[in-house]
Amino acid sequence: MKLADARRDPYRKLAKENSYRSRAVYKFSQLNKSHHLLKQGMKIVDIGAAPGGWLQFASKIAGSKGRVIGIDIKEIEPILNVIIINGNIEDEQTVTLLSKYLEGKADIVLSDLAPNVSGLWEMDHLKQIDLTMKAVEITKKILKVKGNALYKVFQGEATPEFITYIKSIFSVVHITKPDASRKQSSEVYLLCKQFNPPVD
8 A cells, every 4th residue: 555545544544543453443343333243252263363453343342251362473462351372373283272262162253364465466366265264274173153254355266166165164154345445455255154064
């Protein structure tokens, strides 16, 4: 994003005024307002959580009786009532640690994962789908039956096959794009409800 565009971005300004760590929190808040994803007392896992805007929002709703856990390979500054795991989602130790902190199953899994963008769209798209698939694999291990998930995906040639797979493990899948997503962005969000664990 060009500096001039960033200065004109109303969501960036709002995030700063409300002490949120990123403008992306408004994508999440809009999705939550429309689809009522979060409730007080929930166990919430955010994969690819840096810098922590979604965690801040989730923590406010879940409250002290809930449990919010964020995972990222990047460092995340501490957030009140949030457990932060600094680790790689491909590392089995990270998943083991997550399961330990959860003490049961998650009510919802969130993923706003994106690769470091190279500018080569096909490559970036495939990397993003691959990352999100790794989030799905973690979801299958930690999400409760009939639980929900929210995944960001970059639209491209691999997206239809990915969506087909998601529909095989969730009863309801909505494809949506919040107003806070930049118009030129190819990202959409898959809102997935009623998890049905696959039979091995």
